[in-house]
């Protein structure tokens with residue numbers, strides 16, 4: 001790994017999740033080879049985006065598709081598309097929304113760091129509901145002639161008291177307002193690539209650099225053709241809000257290749273492999289006094305894959321939960337694991353390369369031995 005060595009960067013074994021700050025995920029060699037090939041020619045970028053989008057639409061059973069520079073950029077483009085359509089004057093005017101639709105509706109429980117990507121278009125967030133419940137009338141009352149879209153954040157943000165998504169879609173359709181679903185980390189299951197849009201969502205947005213294992217700086221916007229076209233005119237290479245979110249030819253081709261691989265992958269075998277790793281970890285770790293270990297499900301962003309939950313007794317182990325995490329990260333090789341609750345650690349097999357599950361457990365046991 002001389003590129004990283006030359007920079008004094010220590011590679012990390014990722015037993016945490018498809019976290020952006022750890023590098024997202026690792027591209028299969030087929031993806032990097034496709035990107036290398038794509039890097040060798042000039043072409044018309046708009047035309048490539050269209051062809052790749054047509055292919056992605058067929059593969060994901062959607063009307064249309066667009067490659068963005070990430071799911072967050074997809075949120076920005078989707079918000080812009082709902083405000084401006086393909087009107088060049090409106091596109092030039094953003095983020096000044098005078099005379100344009102300037103509101104989006106979001107469940108209060110869904111508010112999260114990624115809604116900044118929506119707000120940067122200049123829209124005002126109209127919040128509905130609270131933790132315990134959200135009433136249908138609240139959504140109906142929140143919709144006005146100023147409403148550009150309803151944004152739905154799928155995953156850990158989705159709360160028990162939220163309106164069901166199908167109800168949101170039903171109300172939105174009654175009022176002619178688009179529903180945009182952020183499902184950035186909602187893979188697996190692979191069916192989610194078409195599930196939300198088949199339910200009636202107007203756009204569904206995924207990260208290319210999480211479980212799809214495409215380029216880290218890529219995202220997938222799927223859904224209604226007119227909105228996808230409006231995303232494209234709001235995006236690079238056009239002078240627009242999306243111009244700083246440029247997608248290169250390499251990313252477009254890389255993401256297409258990653259989606260092809262993902263659809264052809266044996267997802268059952270992958271799940272079984274995760275089960276086997278978690279079973280082996282649990283078996284070995286629960287024999288250590290001061291540590292409890294069990295299978296937990298689903299994992300970090302609610303994906304239907306198992307992970308291993310450890311509970312740490314600092315008295316018996318002579319080391320705290322946070323010290324364990326820090327020493328794993330400071331060790332050689334560095335291992336990233338996920339804090340859980342106040343005294344727990346999650347070990348995630350989802351992002352490991354073959355054989356790394358053994359390194360993770362060996363490093364963990366070494367850290368515990370040092371402390372004892």
Ligand SMILES: *Cc1c(COP(=O)(O)O)cnc(C)c1O
Pocket residue numbers: 020069070071072073114153154155182183184185206207208209218219
């Ligand atoms: C990761 C994530 C994003 C951002 O995705 P990028 O591809 O990194 O831009 C947005 N929303 C949610 C819910 C996410 O988990």
